[in-house]
Amino acid sequence: MHCHRIACIIGVFYFLLFIAVTWISSVKTVPGTLQVISILFFVSVPIVIIAIIAFISTSRVELPTTAKVELLKQTIIQRPAVSTELWDVVAAHMNDYLCASGVTSFPLYYYDGNDCHDHFKSLFLDSNAPSPAELPSEISDNQHDSNIRNDPNRDIRPIVDEAVKVYDQSVKDYWRQQLGEASSQLSEYPGQN
CATH class of the missing domain: 1.10.287 (Helix Hairpins)
Incomplete structure (x- = not known):
């Protein structure tokens, strides 16, 4: 890590x-x-x-809201899916951003793209609270208020939801492309119909 x-x-x-x-x-x-x-x-x-x-x-210095927003924006821009190379780009940009904004003086907050990807998932996917549209209609106002209060990203929920949606779609697109390439390679082998 x-x-x-x-x-x-x-x-x-x-x-x-x-x-x-x-x-x-x-x-x-x-x-x-x-x-x-x-x-x-x-x-x-x-x-x-x-x-x-x-x-x-x-231990990891907790990102301030502005840095979380920057990470989300980079995820939307790069659409890295599970590509280590694209997550490396996001990590490099975030390291520059975090040093320039004074969040950390250490130039390698993210060691590499995998570290950045893991941190993105832990911040926004593992604890991704459901959006109001995803909540069942029979949920009480008290339960809804409790969900909102307990959401660590409630102040930036719209951009979190958008970035997670873009991330999920980029992952689906990535695997769809991988499956297509694998299928086309399968048809190249003799004896396959």
Whole structure:
């Protein structure tokens, strides 16, 4: 997910580890103390790395509404479907946008297109609240109000709905094209009718 962040932190951690071990070995110690310190240190390394990975994989600066709208606009413009190359374009644009707008100072908010695609899905597809038109007519006003209040994207719901609709259509178009290409290749094989 956030491989670049994990790699950077692990690299810094090992650099500090190297400095610490070098310093400890250069200090005069009781003969067995250095071995005990080394064992404790190297046993703790995997635990610290696992903790860092767990922290990084669950933390991401939440996008402000303006950045969410920009991501939605890019999804509508690019129609990336499941194309890694097009999601790479969206990710590159969003990284530039997020740095320029001050949301993050790190130029790789999205590591790549897959990371951006996963984040798009988690923001807008996994928690996609039904639009009022999709709600059953017998739903009570209280339930409807509760659905609206609990929608994290209620302020931008119209553009979310439009972007999700465009995304869904682009995915359908992509797979329809893939199926057509596969069917045409099947007819090229001898013995196929």
